[in-house]
Amino acid sequence: MTLGGNAPGISVMPGIGDRTIVLVGLMGAGKSSVGRRLATYLDLPFKDADTEIETASNLTVPEFFERHGEDAFRDGERKVIARLLDGPQHVLATGGGAYMDDETRSLIRERACSVWLRADLETLLKRCLKRNTRPLLKTGDPRQILNDLMTKRYPVYSEADIVVDSNDGPHEHVVQRIVKALQSHTDTKAAIQS
Ligand code: S3P
Numbered sequence: 001m002t003l004g005g006n007a008p009g010i011s012v013m014p015g016i017g018d019r020t021i022v023l024v025g026l027m028g029a030g031k032s033s034v035g036r037r038l039a040t041y042l043d044l045p046f047k048d049a050d051t052e053i054e055t056a057s058n059l060t061v062p063e064f065f066e067r068h069g070e071d072a073f074r075d076g077e078r079k080v081i082a083r084l085l086d087g088p089q090h091v092l093a094t095g096g097g098a099y100m101d102d103e104t105r106s107l108i109r110e111r112a113c114s115v116w117l118r119a120d121l122e123t124l125l126k127r128c129l130k131r132n133t134r135p136l137l138k139t140g141d142p143r144q145i146l147n148d149l150m151t152k153r154y155p156v157y158s159e160a161d162i163v164v165d166s167n168d169g170p171h172e173h174v175v176q177r178i179v180k181a182l183q184s185h186t187d188t189k190a191a192i193q194s
Contacts, residue, residue, distance in 0.1 A: 015113075015185040020085060021178075022092045022108050024099040024157055025117035026149055027134050028127035030166045030174060034117060035093035037175045045090040049098060052080045061095075065135040078104050085111045096149070097136075100156055109159075113185065115178055116160035121147055123167045161185065 021038070023031040032048050039046035050061055053076050057064055064073050077098050084092055085107055092112070098104050099114070108114050119127075124146050128137060137145055162181045166174045 013182045013185070016182055018089045020089050020092055020112045021182070022085075022094060022112040022114045023117055024094055024108075024114055024160055025096065025166070026119065026124055026146065026153060026157075027096045027137070028124035028146075029096075029117040029119045030127070030171055031093040031096075031117055034166065034171050034174045034178070035091050037171055038178055039091035041175055041179065042091065045088075046093075047084055047090050048093045049077060049080050049084070050093075050095045052084070053077060056080070060133075062133055062135045062138075070135075074101060077101070082107055096153070099160070100153060105156070105159070113162070113182070114160035115162045115164060115181070116157040117166040117174065118154075118157070118163055119166045121150060124150075 021042075021044075023035045023038075025031055032050075035048070036046050053064065053073070054060055057076070059067060061073070064076075074097065077095060078101055081092070081094060081098060081104050084090070094104075099108065121143070125143055128134060128142060128146065132138070132142070136149075139145065162178070162185060164174060164177045164181060
């Protein structure tokens with residue numbers, strides 16, 4: 001499978017219908033990089049929830065956390081995702097905490113197809129430390145924080161429709177795994193709609 005060529009398009013993913021494909025997972029799982037490539041491959045628009053918040057507030061995520069606090073960020077995140085899921089089909093990369101919100105999670109369940117990019121601690125840590133801009137990782141030892149977040153969040157991420165491993169290796173391989181999983185995914189609601 002070569003990216004950008006012979007893309008199967010969404011027509012061979014009948015289980016998805018016109019649902020947006022939402023990538024969830026911890027910081028460093030590759031949601032934005034993989035999401036952008038997946039969108040190109042499927043010829044769908046790509047959106048990034050963190051970027052939408054940054055554009056709307058004219059602040060970076062760390063600046064937002066510093067100025068308004070995490071609760072305000074979570075409110076903004078919930079609103080941004082609800083607005084995006086109201087729009088046309090696209091590939092959406094969410095911030096690591098978005099899927100932990102009950103309201104957001106049920107909206108995603110109702111309107112989208114969720115894909116959890118699962119990665120191990122070493123991979124996450126390596127990727128996050130390359131560019132240590134995440135406010136949550138600045139409050140202590142990043143390894144310990146990521147480990148605690150894995151314990152807390154992985155059982156919730158596991159509710160996603162599709163689970164794909166995103167450990168070391170080219171992002172294109174992860175894209176291939178997602179496409180394969182999407183092609184065989186059967187979603188009763190989407191099947192009924194189409
Ligand atoms: C967060 C993850 C970040 C960003 C914010 C909070 C989290 O996004 O939304 O720093 O709670 O895990 P990425 O997962 O894209 O790094």
